[in-house]
Amino acid sequence: HTSNNNNNNTTDGVRFSSNHCQRHLFWEQLPGEATATCPADILPLRGAVYLLYDVNISEGFNLRRDVYIRMAVFVRRLQRRNKRFRNVRLVLPPWPRLYHWHSHGLAQTNLLWRHFFDVESLRRFAPVLDYDEFLAEYRMFGHPAPPFVHVSQVFRLTHYEIMLEQGIFRDKYERVTTPPLPDACNEKSLSGGALLQQPLLRHGRYHCVRFQGSAGLLERLLREAIREDTAGTEDAHDMRVYAVISAETVLHDNWGDEQFWLARRSMRFAPQLSQVAADFRLASLGTTDSTAGVQRPAMWELERHKRDARGGDYLCAHLRRGDFVKSRESTTPTLKAAAQQMKQLLRAFNMTTVFVASDATPYELLELKELFYRFRFVHFTPESKWQRNQLKDGGVAIVDQLICSYAKHFVGTYESTFTYRIYEEREILGFNKASTFNTFCKALGGNCARNAVWPIVWPEDADEDDERFY
Numbered sequence: 248h249t250s251n252n253n254n255n256n257t258t259d260g261v262r263f264s265s266n267h268c269q270r271h272l273f274w275e276q277l278p279g280e281a282t283a284t285c286p287a288d289i290l291p292l293r294g295a296v297y298l299l300y301d302v303n304i305s306e307g308f309n310l311r312r313d314v315y316i317r318m319a320v321f322v323r324r325l326q327r328r329n330k331r332f333r334n335v336r337l338v339l340p341p342w343p344r345l346y347h348w349h350s351h352g353l354a355q356t357n358l359l360w361r362h363f364f365d366v367e368s369l370r371r372f373a374p375v376l377d378y379d380e381f382l383a384e385y386r387m388f389g390h391p392a393p394p395f396v397h398v399s400q401v402f403r404l405t406h407y408e409i410m411l412e413q414g415i416f417r418d419k420y421e422r423v424t425t426p427p428l429p430d431a432c433n434e435k436s437l438s439g440g441a442l443l444q445q446p447l448l449r450h451g452r453y454h455c456v457r458f459q460g461s462a463g464l465l466e467r468l469l470r471e472a473i474r475e476d477t478a479g480t481e482d483a484h485d486m487r488v489y490a491v492i493s494a495e496t497v498l499h500d501n502w503g504d505e506q507f508w509l510a511r512r513s514m515r516f517a518p519q520l521s522q523v524a525a526d527f528r529l530a531s532l533g534t535t536d537s538t539a540g541v542q543r544p545a546m547w548e549l550e551r552h553k554r555d556a557r558g559g560d561y562l563c564a565h566l567r568r569g570d571f572v573k574s575r576e577s578t579t580p581t582l583k584a585a586a587q588q589m590k591q592l593l594r595a596f597n598m599t600t601v602f603v604a605s606d607a608t609p610y611e612l613l614e615l616k617e618l619f620y621r622f623r624f625v626h627f628t629p630e631s632k633w634q635r636n637q638l639k640d641g642g643v644a645i646v647d648q649l650i651c652s653y654a655k656h657f658v659g660t661y662e663s664t665f666t667y668r669i670y671e672e673r674e675i676l677g678f679n680k681a682s683t684f685n686t687f688c689k690a691l692g693g694n695c696a697r698n699a700v701w702p703i704v705w706p707e708d709a710d711e712d713d714e715r716f717y
C-alpha cells in the first residue's frame with residue numbers, strides 16, 4: 248500500500264505526497280509535525296472511506312437517479328452517525344452510454360455527473376465526488392503507485408432466490424463462497440455496471456453477495472470489510488476504497504420520507520440545462536418563471552412548502568413510446584388514443600398549446616402532430632448541431648422534463664420512472680396535486696390503471712436533521 252516515492256512526483260499537474268506522508272508515519276505524527284511535513288489538503292481527509300458504486304447496465308437514467316438517492320441518504324447518515332465514516336465519500340459513477348441514448352455521433356460514454364446535475368447542490372446534502380474529483384483526491388494520498396486506484400474489496404450484489412422466509416421479508420446479506428456462483432456474479436460480467444472497466448481501477452477481493460434489504464444494511468458490510476483490511480491500531484485510520492456494484496439491489500431505507508425529499512430536492516439539474524429549458528419556455532411557450540408563478544430559491548435549502556404554482560399556459564404530456572409500445576402494450580395508448588386524451592385536457596382547461604415530451608421516433612411525432620390541427624403542438628429539439636453535441640441525449644431528456652415541470656397541467660405515462668421524476672419536480676415546485684399526478688389511459692374513458700401518488704414531505708424541524716452522533 249505504501250508509496251516509496253522520495254520525490255514529490257507530479258502527473259497531470261496533481262502533486263503526490265512524498266514519503267513523509269506514508270501512512271504509518273503520517274497518521275501517527277503529532278498534529279504539528281504532520282502539518283509541517285504533509286500537504287495541508289490531506290490532513291482533513293484522515294481516515295477517508297471512498298464508496299464507489301454502479302448500477303445494472305440495463306437500467307435507465309431515471310431509475311439511476313433513484314438509486315443515487317438511496318446511496319446518498321445512506322452515506323449522509325453514515326457520516327453523521329459513525330466516527331469511522333466521518334470522512335466517507337460517495338463517488339458518483341460515470342454515466343455509461345445508456346441503452347436509450349440512440350443518437351449516433353455524440354460523445355456520450357463516461358459522462359460526469361456535472362454534465363447533468365449541479366454537483367455543488369448534491370454536495371450540500373451528502374459528501375459526493377464526481378469521478379474525476381475522486382481521482383484527483385485519491386492521488387493526493389500518494390499510494391499505491393499512481394496513477395492506479397486500488398479498490399480493496401468489490402461487492403457484487405445479487406438477489407436471494409427466495410425472498411421470503413416463512414412469509415417474512417427479512418433484511419440480510421451473505422457472501423456467496425461456495426460455487427457455483429450465480430451467473431450475474433461472474434467477475435468479468437458487465438451486468439452489475441461497467442465501473443470496474445474504468446481504466447485506472449484495480450481491485451483486490453471480489454465478492455458475490457446475496458443482498459436483501461435497505462441501504463442501511465451496507466453499513467455492516469462496510470464495517471466488516473474495514474475490519475478485515477485493518478491489521479491493528481496503526482492502520483485503523485487508513486484511507487479505504489470499496490465498490491458496490493448492482494447497487495439497485497439495495498432498497499431505500501424509508502422511501503418517500505423527509506430524507507428522501509431532502510436528497511431529491513438537492514438533485515438540481517446542471518445550470519446550463521436549466522438555462523436551455525428556460526430559454527425554450529420563453530421563446531416557444533411565451534412563459535417565464537415569474538409569469539408562471541414558479542419561483543425557486545437559489546438554494547434548495549431555502550425552499551418552503553407551498554402549493555400555489557400556476558405554471559405556463561400549456562399542457563405537458565410525457566408520452567413514453569420506444570420499448571413501452573411492445574413491452575407494455577396493455578397500458579400504453581396508441582398515438583391516436585393519446586391525442587384524444589390530450590385534446591380533451593386542452594379543452595377542459597381552456598388551453599391551446601400542448602408540449603409533448605417523448606422518446607417517439609421523428610416519424611411518430613409527425614403522425615402525432617397531424618392529429619392536433621386546431622391546437623399548437625410543441626416539441627423540443629436542439630436548435631443546432633452544436634447544441635445537440637452539448638446536451639447529448641441525456642441532456643435533451645432533462646430539458647424535456649424541465650419544460651414539463653413548469654406546465655400548468657401535466658399528464659404522464661403509466662409506470663415510467665421518467666414520468667415519476669417529473670411528478671417529484673412539480674411537487675417541489677409547489678403545484679397542486681391534481682395538476683400533476685395524472686396518467687395516460689390505454690384509451691379515452693373507462694377505468695384504467697393510474698400511477699401512484701407520492702406527495703412531497705417537508706421537514707417538520709430542520710434542526711433535528713443536523714443531529715450528530717459523534
Ligand SMILES: C[C@@H]1O[C@H](OP(=O)(O)OP(=O)(O)OC[C@H]2O[C@@H](n3cnc4c(=O)[nH]c(N)nc43)[C@H](O)[C@@H]2O)[C@@H](O)[C@H](O)[C@@H]1O
Nearest residue numbers: 306307308309310347570604605606643644647663664665
Ligand atoms: C420498463 C422500464 O422502463 C424504463 O423506462 P422509464 O421508466 O420510462 O424511464 P428511463 O429509465 O429514464 O428510460 C427511458 C429513457 O428513454 C428516453 N426518454 C423517455 N421519454 C423521453 C422523453 O419524453 N424525452 C426524451 N428526450 N427522452 C425520453 C430517455 O433517454 C430516458 O432516460 C426503462 O429504462 C427500462 O429499460 C425499462 O424499459
